[in-house]
Amino acid sequence: MDFTFNEEQKMIIDGARRYAREKLAPVAAELDEKAEVNLKALKELGALGYLGMTVPEEYDGSNAGAVAYAASIIEFSKADAGAAVAVSVQNSLVNDAILEFGTEKQKREYLPKLVSGEWIGCFSLTEANAGSDPGSLRAAAVKDGDHFELSGTKNFTTNGGIADVMIVFFQTDKEKGARGISAFLLKTDIPGFKVGKHENKMGIRSSSTTEMVFDKCRVPADSLLSAENKGLKVALATLDGGRIGIAAQAVGIAEAALEEAVRYSKERVQFGNRIAELEGLQFMLADMATEVEVARTMLLRVAWMKESHTQKFMKEAAMIKLYASEMSHRVCHKALQIHGGYGFMKEYKIERLYRDQRITEIYEGTSEIQRCVIARSILGE
Amino acid sequence: MNIAVIIRQVPDTEAAVKPHPANQGAIVEDGVKFILNPYDEYAVEEALRITEKDGGEVVGVCIGPQRSETAIRMAMAMGMARAILISDAPAVEADLVTQGGILAAAIKGLSARLILCGREMIDTQNDAAAAVVAHRLGIPHVLAASKIEISGDKATVVRDIEGGSLEIETALPAAISCQKGLNEPRYPTLIAIKRAKNKEIKKMTLAELGLAAAQPKSRVTALRPLQARSAGVKVAGSPEEVAGKCAAWLSETAKVI
Numbered sequence: 001m002d003f004t005f006n007e008e009q010k011m012i013i014d015g016a017r018r019y020a021r022e023k024l025a026p027v028a029a030e031l032d033e034k035a036e037v038n039l040k041a042l043k044e045l046g047a048l049g050y051l052g053m054t055v056p057e058e059y060d061g062s063n064a065g066a067v068a069y070a071a072s073i074i075e076f077s078k079a080d081a082g083a084a085v086a087v088s089v090q091n092s093l094v095n096d097a098i099l100e101f102g103t104e105k106q107k108r109e110y111l112p113k114l115v116s117g118e119w120i121g122c123f124s125l126t127e128a129n130a131g132s133d134p135g136s137l138r139a140a141a142v143k144d145g146d147h148f149e150l151s152g153t154k155n156f157t158t159n160g161g162i163a164d165v166m167i168v169f170f171q172t173d174k175e176k177g178a179r180g181i182s183a184f185l186l187k188t189d190i191p192g193f194k195v196g197k198h199e200n201k202m203g204i205r206s207s208s209t210t211e212m213v214f215d216k217c218r219v220p221a222d223s224l225l226s227a228e229n230k231g232l233k234v235a236l237a238t239l240d241g242g243r244i245g246i247a248a249q250a251v252g253i254a255e256a257a258l259e260e261a262v263r264y265s266k267e268r269v270q271f272g273n274r275i276a277e278l279e280g281l282q283f284m285l286a287d288m289a290t291e292v293e294v295a296r297t298m299l300l301r302v303a304w305m306k307e308s309h310t311q312k313f314m315k316e317a318a319m320i321k322l323y324a325s326e327m328s329h330r331v332c333h334k335a336l337q338i339h340g341g342y343g344f345m346k347e348y349k350i351e352r353l354y355r356d357q358r359i360t361e362i363y364e365g366t367s368e369i370q371r372c373v374i375a376r377s378i379l380g381e
Numbered sequence: 382m383n384i385a386v387i388i389r390q391v392p393d394t395e396a397a398v399k400p401h402p403a404n405q406g407a408i409v410e411d412g413v414k415f416i417l418n419p420y421d422e423y424a425v426e427e428a429l430r431i432t433e434k435d436g437g438e439v440v441g442v443c444i445g446p447q448r449s450e451t452a453i454r455m456a457m458a459m460g461m462a463r464a465i466l467i468s469d470a471p472a473v474e475a476d477l478v479t480q481g482g483i484l485a486a487a488i489k490g491l492s493a494r495l496i497l498c499g500r501e502m503i504d505t506q507n508d509a510a511a512a513v514v515a516h517r518l519g520i521p522h523v524l525a526a527s528k529i530e531i532s533g534d535k536a537t538v539v540r541d542i543e544g545g546s547l548e549i550e551t552a553l554p555a556a557i558s559c560q561k562g563l564n565e566p567r568y569p570t571l572i573a574i575k576r577a578k579n580k581e582i583k584k585m586t587l588a589e590l591g592l593a594a595a596q597p598k599s600r601v602t603a604l605r606p607l608q609a610r611s612a613g614v615k616v617a618g619s620p621e622e623v624a625g626k627c628a629a630w631l632s633e634t635a636k637v638i
Binding site: 007008010011012015018019047048049050053057062063064 | 451454455458568569570571572574575577578
């Protein structure tokens with residue numbers, strides 16, 4: 001068993017770390033305040049190859065693998081978790097879905113432009129009344145000859161406001177519930193579609209989250225991604241991989257919070273001593289560092305499982321998403337506590353990390369849904 | 382125009398470097414990450430920009446232990462075509478002038494019109510490479526360039542000085558060391574990182590370069606960290622009291638007044 005990165009992975013991860021420090025970190029607080037996307041950085045990351053990390057070279061991808069991808073998302077998240085989720089969505093929810101379920105024509109048409117960053121993609125499943133339960137989608141696609149007519153409103157779509165490409169889920173057979181939904185792969189410049197409300201969020205404010213509004217939007221039947229009524233499988237299989245990205249985001253936020261806590265505890269003097277010398281605080285730091293290490297190690301293992309294509313990783317992906325996001329919650333909570341009143345102030349990075357962390361327990365499957373997936377798996381159901 | 386770039390590997394700027402307890406002048410390498418000397422990145426970037434515009438090949442030349450290969454691969458991921466690595470102990474341990482001679486011997490075979498390197502190594506702050514190599518090759522050198530323009534058989538180099546800048550025209554071939562601000566080194570693309578591992582690193586010995594191992598003329602005999610300063614004396618009180626206490630301390634304790 002070899003736990004070391006190879007030279008190529010090291011260089012890719014070093015490159016991500018360096019880009020994050022030099023280009024993401026300096027503007028992260030300002031973008032958070034203004035709720036603006038670092039689109040320039042996303043385009044540059046595309047040019048460097050970080051938006052096509054699991055795509056084979058025949059579609060212009062960098063094919064760096066899921067392990068280097070997960071470790072890179074950690075680095076981006078340490079600097080700007082909002083930029084990191086945009087990278088994660090492009091890689092794991094958009095590219096991977098097209099790779100897995102797209103026709104050769106769809107792969108050739110979409111992947112090279114997604115990989116280069118010319119096009120930004122989004123994955124739109126959730127609706128106002130259909131979150132964890134995709135069977136209750138109301139947005140509907142009605143077949144009309146060799147076309148579908150799409151109507152309805154999706155919400156909470158990450159990258160929605162900056163997307164050129166979207167993977168969107170519609171009800172195609174209401175009678176069948178979750179077994180009657182279909183995935184469509186579409187450009188966002190099609191008639192009848194518009195971006196709706198831009199959400200004003202608690203965290204990851206440097207990412208775009210919007211409604212997606214379809215009003216009698218007529219699309220050819222070959223826009224289907226996978227077969228009609230097979231959308232649930234597209235959603236579930238894609239989200240398995242997506243969870244690695246979100247777990248990596250959670251680990252990155254936690255690592256950053258730990259670094260902030262360590263630094264602050266060595267600077268802050270109370271009762272004549274640095275607070276790092278207090279045993280109560282040392283125990284907090286030790287627990288935080290241990291939890292971060294556990295999550296990081298398991299995350300890379302699950303990424304390796306995906307990369308090696310030798311085994312299913314649905315249960316493990318749910319486990320690491322669950323563990324890493326809740327671990328990140330605990331670590332951010334303690335890191336802010338160590339900062340005392342200063343941690344509550346926007347001048348300190350921990351304030352943003354604390355807010356950014358929260359969504360990792362919710363999107364791409366809540367912690368409760370992860371527990372359902374894990375329980376179902378171990379009970380053999 | 383072929384360009385030779387002198388590549389050096391140094392400890393990461395964030396590494397906590399400690400003197401080796403037994404090995405004089407060396408550091409404890411365990412747990413230390415080594416990187417391409419940041420100033421050498423400016424040299425690689427400049428070489429790539431010149432050859433991308435005018436054609437030619439960028440070749441790295443490096444004296445260093447085997448681990449230097451990762452620094453060379455980094456330069457290759459940026460775009461450097463191939464490299465020569467000289468790792469035999471007498472070369473690695475040689476003094477700077479001797480190393481300049483070794484580099485010159487390796488560069489001779491490359492038909493390079495320009496030799497670039499970083500203005501200094503960030504670990505030892507050695508900054509002699511360009512000058513020594515130029516001397517050994519009998520060509521001109523310019524140190525710490527912040528701008529390089531090539532036209533035909535000459536280069537115009539700008540060098541920042543206190544309160545202004547110098548513009549220097551030099552014949553080619555020449556050796557030029559590169560200062561921060563010369564350019565913004567590129568981030569390697571993932572595809573280039575993958576291709577870098579298949580590029581050629583030619584390992585050469587002193588014998589293969591037609592050189593004999595010589596005793597170093599100078600060597601580092603000790604490496605000492607800065608001694609931590611002892612805490613100062615704090616005085617408190619009203620301005621009058623503080624002034625009085627300071628005066629008393631200066632005359633009675635420090636005995637300087």
